[in-house]
Amino acid sequence: MQRTDYPATGAWSPAQPAGRRHFLSFGERAVALDVGATLRDVIVAYETWGTLNADQSNAILICHAWTGDSHVAGAAGEGHPTPGWWEGLVGPGLAIDTDEWFVVCSNVLGGCQGTTGPASLHPDDGAPYGSRFPVITVRDMVRAQVRLADELGVRRWHSVIGGSMGGMQALEWAITYPDRVGSLVAIGTCAQATAQQIAWGSIGRRAIRLDPQWRGGNYYDAAVGKGPWQGLAIARMVAQVTFRSDNAFTERFGRDLADMDAENSGIGLWDKFEVERYLDHHGDRLIRRFDTNSYLLIGKAMDLHDVARGRGGLERAMARITASTLTIGMSSDILYPAYQQRQIRDLVTRNGVRTEMVEIESPHGHDAFLIDLQQVGPPITRWLHAVD
């Protein structure tokens, strides 16, 4: 009765060919993390588009979400398992026009697309970190980006832009380094993870831990098909449902059965509905391009996200923001409901800086910021030109 629904994929391999990406090595300049640990020999993978102008005033940092990477725009290819996640929004003549702006995006600390993460080799013994990799926070991700900005000669970003976890990074940038952020675009994100968001995250973590092939996080020597793909697939299913909306699912899948179990005369316990096949497909895609330990760590970073932590409360933290702030919410987002972006807007408005909230009408839920580019693009373009 029990079937393996996914093709046999191997454990994550830390050996990734480099494409158009650049790599910045921190060497012995260790990164001190929020949890108290330090990381040596950190490498940050990043990509850039356009040209930094003479007075360094046209730099834009784009921050990616959970399973994103530095590949904002461009085709899939060597070193890039997927096409750019904002393909169609960032490029020459597009909403974020790379003929005008110097655009930077880096893979987050703890990630698995070139930046140091749990699949990387520990400098002490040359074996993958695995369970030895420390917990990372959104602030740690920003710490690594600050060094990248210094390296690139960007003293001040014209704008820091991000959706979902990318928006969390943008907020942390604007709060921690107010003099280095001119404007802020925070999309489908929040100032503090809510209990419900934490609950979704914790379910995914448990599913991965339940997978015997996760082996406490030390699975990098597993044979093909013996990595923790089943746990990761379940964790991804949870996320995928929260990323979409009730209506979008109903319109696309209805309640059709995808297949019938040949062993049964009709409806078997493991027969799949169309929506299950869709979730399988997304889980399978993720398994091929993402490391389970990175998924765990980055999810935990989002659950720990709280701009108020150590800053005397939410109001005092948000009062540090001097960047002009555009927030974008999506009407059908059940994961980061629009009230959370309105809260950010309201708190920043008190600082006497320019703010605006745009709410996008979309059936696509949280993922609207990756799908409804014709609605996301224009307010960003306008914001980039409305502020200095």
Added chain:
Amino acid sequence: MQRTDYPATGAWSPAQPAGRRHFLSFGERAVALDVGATLRDVIVAYETWGTLNADQSNAILICHAWTGDSHVAGAAGEGHPTPGWWEGLVGPGLAIDTDEWFVVCSNVLGGCQGTTGPASLHPDDGAPYGSRFPVITVRDMVRAQVRLADELGVRRWHSVIGGSMGGMQALEWAITYPDRVGSLVAIGTCAQATAQQIAWGSIGRRAIRLDPQWRGGNYYDAAVGKGPWQGLAIARMVAQVTFRSDNAFTERFGRDLADMDAENSGIGLWDKFEVERYLDHHGDRLIRRFDTNSYLLIGKAMDLHDVARGRGGLERAMARITASTLTIGMSSDILYPAYQQRQIRDLVTRNGVRTEMVEIESPHGHDAFLIDLQQVGPPITRWLHAVD
């Protein structure tokens, strides 16, 4: 790093002491199921409150939800692991007044609180059914209840009442046996499971299947602590989050950390937020009183719920309802949103029978029908007296 977060509980034991419950045995009168299989020697556990009057006109059937049972009202005790799930709503002088009404509730087919289910012994060999138990539909649950009604001498229910899966049973009663249902109260339920609901259900199923201790459903000989409690706990977490609301979680738990991992200086990957501890608590409670295979089967029955199946479409199916219909929706219900109860109301209204939709304002999400009794009770009482 990996910890066992739950106390060691045993596999489900089919031997349950009987409390105030009654048992109806079908003996050799096999039940023919939707999937084509038949079940012999079926036993249905049920409870009754009040007295059936001389003309049998005061009988009310209450149908329970996923992890509910026949114990609608009364204390916990022998044979009843929990107090009545509608304690405070059903009883002498209460909203469903047992001085006036003869109230019946039975444990559903496939359940684990006295009615035949996967933990029951197969008549062929005296061993638990386990994976041999067939898939059950909501219509199959109703088939068993029809025999119970006949046994009790109830030709026609004054009303059939249910929330969530209980509402699905109530709808199937009114559609399949229109002459046996006087009125219908359908709370937080739907005419057809949506793709999103199916998606949530499928995630729980996968988590259970991933648990090595589930053993394909044949775990009844497992030692204490060796049953599939980890998979069941994850499945329950998914359900529990969809049962509640964003606001209720935020107000109750905020984003506090429940404990700190002694191994870590601060925030560890497996440190728990308060909301995680709450979900643990619910998972642990369920493990102690519910069989994992029943959880799987009943969840699948809900995903398969579709009053239209085999009836020429949704409109034609709903056109069979002649019972006066009260639907109750809950404003913060993200699992069965209020539009689904409005749809039921709208479809039944076309039949020229009396209908009404009441929407409860509550922060408690789907579970409001079990919590906000002061809001659920009055419309039910009114409906019971408004119709004959």
